[in-house]
Amino acid sequence: xxxLIIFSLIIALFVIVIIYKTIEKPSRRDGRxxxxxxxxxxxxxEYQKQIRREIIAKVVRYVIAYSxxxxxAFLVVFPFYWMxxxxxxxxxxxxxxxxxxxxxxxxxxxxxVAMQSANFGRFLINTLIVGVFSTLGTLVTTVTSAFAFARLxxxxxxxxxxxxxxxxxxxxxxxxxxxxxxxxxWGMYNTYAAMIIxxxxxxxxxxxxxxxxxxxxxxxxxxxxxxxxxxxxYLLKVMLPIAxxxxxxxxxxxxxxxxxxxxxPNLITDEDMRLITNGLRGSFSSEDGATVHLQxxxxxxxxxxxxxxxxxxxxxxxxxxxxxxxxx
Amino acid sequence: MEVKRNxxxxxxxxxxxxxxxxxxxxxxxxxxxxxxxxxxxxxxxxTWSSIGINNFRIILxxxxxxxxxxxxxxxxxxxxVPISVVLSLLIAVxxxxxxxxxxxxxxxxxxxxxxxxxxxxxxxxxMFAGDKSIVNYVLELLGIGGQNWLxxxxxxxxxxxxxxxxxxxxxxxxxxxxxxxxxVLLSGLQGIDKQYYQAAQIDSASKFTVLTKxxxxxxxxxxxxxxxxxxxxxxxxxxxxxxxxxAKEGAxxxxxxxxxxxxxxxxxxxxLNVGEACAGAVVLFVIIMVFTxxxxxxxxxxxxx
Numbered sequence: 060x061x062x063l064i065i066f067s068l069i070i071a072l073f074v075i076v077i078i079y080k081t082i083e084k085p086s087r088r089d090g091r092x093x094x095x096x097x098x099x100x101x102x103x104x105e106y107q108k109q110i111r112r113e114i115i116a117k118v119v120r121y122v123i124a125y126s127x128x129x130x131x132a133f134l135v136v137f138p139f140y141w142m143x144x145x146x147x148x149x150x151x152x153x154x155x156x157x158x159x160x161x162x163x164x165x166x167x168x169x170x171x172v173a174m175q176s177a178n179f180g181r182f183l184i185n186t187l188i189v190g191v192f193s194t195l196g197t198l199v200t201t202v203t204s205a206f207a208f209a210r211l212x213x214x215x216x217x218x219x220x221x222x223x224x225x226x227x228x229x230x231x232x233x234x235x236x237x238x239x240x241x242x243x244x245w246g247m248y249n250t251y252a253a254m255i256i257x258x259x260x261x262x263x264x265x266x267x268x269x270x271x272x273x274x275x276x277x278x279x280x281x282x283x284x285x286x287x288x289x290x291x292x293y294l295l296k297v298m299l300p301i302a303x304x305x306x307x308x309x310x311x312x313x314x315x316x317x318x319x320x321x322x323x324p325n326l327i328t329d330e331d332m333r334l335i336t337n338g339l340r341g342s343f344s345s346e347d348g349a350t351v352h353l354q355x356x357x358x359x360x361x362x363x364x365x366x367x368x369x370x371x372x373x374x375x376x377x378x379x380x381x382x383x384x385x386x387x
Numbered sequence: 388m389e390v391k392r393n394x395x396x397x398x399x400x401x402x403x404x405x406x407x408x409x410x411x412x413x414x415x416x417x418x419x420x421x422x423x424x425x426x427x428x429x430x431x432x433x434t435w436s437s438i439g440i441n442n443f444r445i446i447l448x449x450x451x452x453x454x455x456x457x458x459x460x461x462x463x464x465x466x467x468v469p470i471s472v473v474l475s476l477l478i479a480v481x482x483x484x485x486x487x488x489x490x491x492x493x494x495x496x497x498x499x500x501x502x503x504x505x506x507x508x509x510x511x512x513x514m515f516a517g518d519k520s521i522v523n524y525v526l527e528l529l530g531i532g533g534q535n536w537l538x539x540x541x542x543x544x545x546x547x548x549x550x551x552x553x554x555x556x557x558x559x560x561x562x563x564x565x566x567x568x569x570x571v572l573l574s575g576l577q578g579i580d581k582q583y584y585q586a587a588q589i590d591s592a593s594k595f596t597v598l599t600k601x602x603x604x605x606x607x608x609x610x611x612x613x614x615x616x617x618x619x620x621x622x623x624x625x626x627x628x629x630x631x632x633x634a635k636e637g638a639x640x641x642x643x644x645x646x647x648x649x650x651x652x653x654x655x656x657x658x659l660n661v662g663e664a665c666a667g668a669v670v671l672f673v674i675i676m677v678f679t680x681x682x683x684x685x686x687x688x689x690x691x692x
Contacts, residue, residue, distance in 0.1 A: 077487050120594065124481045131478050132495045135562070139498065141521060142510045158521045204404040213397035226412055228679045230623060232652050232668045236422070237415030239656060240430050260407045290396060319503045321626055322653065336505050340633060351513055358506045369501040373494070376501065380567065 066160075074129055078121045142362065145355040146170070153351045166352070173356040177342035179335070186335040189254045189324075190317030196259035197313050198306065204265050206294050209272035210280060220269075223262045235323065242327050253327045254334070258316075264309045267379065271305040272298055308379040311372050315365065335361055423665035430661050442666035452643075453651055453667060460647045462553060463560065464621040471561045472614055475568035480602060482569070483576040493573070500566035508630015511559045518542050537631070538638030547638035552645055560627050564620070568613050575609035576602070608686070615682035619675050625649035 145153060147165045174180065207213070208220050238257055247253040275298060283293045299306065321336040328334075333341070339361050343354040369376060422428050423442055425435035446453035482492055499507070515522045515536040523533030523543075535543040536551050583605070587597045603610070628636050628645050637644030646654070648671050655664035 120484070124484050127477065128481045128485065128492050131474075131481075132492055135495055135499060135565075138507060138510045138514060138562070141514055142507075145513060154519060156519050156524070158519060158524050200404045200407065203400040207397045207400040211393060211397040211400065213394045216397070219401075223408075226408070228675070229416060230668070230671050230675050232623075232649055233419045233672055234412055234415040236652070236656055236661065236664050236668060237418045238411055240418075240661070241410070241415070256407075257411045260404050260411070262408075265404070315501070319505075321505050321629065326653070326656065336503055339503075339509070340505050340629060354509060355513060358509050361503055361506045365501050365503060366498065369498070370494075373497075377497070377570070380500065380570065 070129060070133075074122070074125045077125060078118060139362070139366075142355050142358055145352055146359045147356075148352050150350075150352060169352055169356040170360065173343075173353040174360070176353065177338055177357060178331070179338060179357065179360070181331055182333055182335045182338035185251070185332060186317060188251055189320075189334060190314045192251070193255045193258045193317055194310055194313040196255065197261055197264060198309065200260050201264045201268050201309060202294070202299065202306075205268035205272050206290075206298065208265070208269045210294075210298075211290070224266060227262050227266075235326070239326055247327075249328050249332050251332075254320075254324055257323075261313070264313075268302060268305050268309065271302045275301055304375065304378070307372070308375040311368060311375055312379050315368065318361075318365065419665045419668055422661055423669045425662060428662050430659075442662040443670075446663055446666050446670070453648075453663075453670075456643075456646045456648055456651045457670075459553075459645060460622060460624065463557065463624050463647065464618055467557050467560045467564070467621055468614060468617045470557070471564045471568060471617065472610065474561065475565050475572055475613075476603075476606075476610070478565070479569050479572035479576055480598065482573055496569050497566045499563050500570075502563075504563060504626045505630040507563070508559060508627055511555065511562075512537055512631050515555050536638075549644055552632075552638050556628065556631060556645055559631055560621070560624060563627060564617060568617070571609050571613055572606060575606050579605050611685045612682065615678055615685065618678045619682075622671065622674055622678075623649055625653070 144160070144162050146169055147167065148159070148162045148169075149164060149166050152159055152163060208216065242248060242253045242257075279297060280293065283297060288296075317334070319336060320334060321340065324332075324334045324337050328337070339357055343350045343357065422430070424438050424440065426439055426441045427436040429435070445451065478496060482489060482496070485492075514520060517523075517537075517539060518533070518541050520533075520536075522536070526533050533543055534551050535541040535545070535547045536555050538547040538552075539545070579602070583601050584597065587601060592600070624647050628647060628650060632638065632645055635641075635643070636646040636650050643650070643654075648667060652664050652667045652671070655661070655667060
């Protein structure tokens with residue numbers, strides 16, 4: 060408990076320092092402004108009072124804003140912290156009452172045990188294979204169709220494009236049912252192909268890349284045409300390099316999609332063919348909580364790569380997300 | 388001749404996409420609709436006895452399981468959407484009013500978005516489950532008293548009530564849905580003309596008046612967009628349930644207390660009860676279409692963004 064109190068004191072101190080630093084500048088400027096205006100002592104007194112009142116109001120506002128944000132940020136971060144903390148505890152420490160906020164001993168070997176007990180190596184390889192090949196396929200279909208929609212003139216283009224967009228509104232479950240049957244009928248149950256091929260087209264990414272392509276000026280295209288450059292060469296040499304930020308966004312989001320996919324692999328695969336999220340949910344589901352530390356170690360292994368990708372590619376992820384409606 | 392060749396090459400560029408979409412999007416959509424209305428459908432032999440609404444009569448009939456799951460889903464929607472919109476609005480306004488550390492806070496608030504919903508669901512279940520969980524410990528410290536949140540043997544009774552399971556699920560769903568809303572609202576806030584606030588300052592309007600009379604009305608396009616899209620998202624809630632409760636989809640095995648519409652669709656599919664799975668999917672489809680049309684209607688009315 061004392062640790063918790065120290066912890067909150069540190070946060071409080073931190074908030075005060077920030078507020079002090081933020082407040083300082085405007086108040087000093089107000090003071091100077093005031094100096095030039097002094098005519099009468101009473102006026103000055105009244106003025107100073109008002110400024111003081113304004114500063115207090117400002118401080119109160121900052122205190123409210125920063126405390127609200129700090130509490131919210133704490134609640135957002137806490138589950139991550141609790142996952143890390145639990146993942147290095149020993150089996151006995153996990154069951155301890157009261158719970159230990161900071162682990163007494165660090166048990167790094169939990170990660171090794173968790174990896175081995177749940178066949179995680181195999182799941183990881185599966186996920187990488189599925190992620191890489193579904194991303195490559197998606198990039199091919201996305202680039203070619205976005206190019207056709209953005210640059211080429213053909214009959215029915217706008218109608219076809221709005222039909223593509225319309226499919227985004229349909230809940231995926233409608234498709235999943237028949238696709239499940241299709242995969243069964245084709246004898247593709249429990250194969251990589253079943254997890255890769257149905258996900259080679261994503262209308263949202265086509266939409267995203269088509270918008271990027273549209274921003275590239277037409278003049279470049281006509282100039283290339285005059286030079287006798289073929290459409291395909293123009294796409295590869297001019298458009299792709301210009302659109303590379305969007306390509307990176309699509310690649311990251313697609314890989315993250317494979318890493319997080321659960322439902323579809325759960326339906327059409329078994330045991331060794333499952334992906335990492337299935338392995339995570341399927342293992343360590345003991346009722347008594349004796350394996351909580353191992354479960355959290357495995358969860359950490361799944362979560363850390365995502366957080367790292369987020370830290371390094373924040374800009375690209377935000378760009379893709381802010382234009383989408385619903386997640387997924 | 389040139390035009391004709393262009394036509395051909397355009398379709399060639401689109402060919403792979405169109406073939407894949409035909410197989411995995413258009414055909415499934417039609418067949419799923421069909422299967423929802425086919426009676427005694429056998430997908431192995433592709434035979435059926437008659438066409439009718441029997442599947443819908445089964446799932447929507449008096450006292451059916453599906454209605455129970457629909458109720459759970461609607462509860463999730465009705466409670467989680469307003470809470471998450473209000474919370475994200477407060478956080479976005481807070482973020483917009485500070486000057487230092489904005490980037491840090493933004494990064495923190497966006498973190499839940501990039502995480503695996505199954506993985507963090509498991510973390511939440513560890514935080515809540517059992518007598519020795521951190522949440523129960525803190526609640527005891529605060530004098531509120533703990534709760535058997537997620538089932539299992541416990542000093543708080545060996546049964547987790549529907550309400551306590553729902554509470555954990557809602558907390559998790561709101562936690563997970565905040566980042567996207569904060570992102571959208573913050574970019575909306577940054578687009579508001581500063582003149583409105585200067586005018587309010589001259590009139591010495593209170594901060595609360597500014598929030599309710601200026602900020603919220605000017606953010607209404609974003610709020611409307613977020614509300615309708617999160618209605619759609621919440622109706623499709625599924626992986627958060629799996630993350631928290633696992634395949635039991637509830638605190639006690641066999642009861643499926645927290646099963647949603649999507650959970651029902653997948654359960655029927657796994658039981659090879661294809662007709663009912665499709666009927667459930669059509670119901671979901673209709674609900675989502677209503678909200679999509681509503682969203683398009685609203686965004687057409689407010690073009691000023």
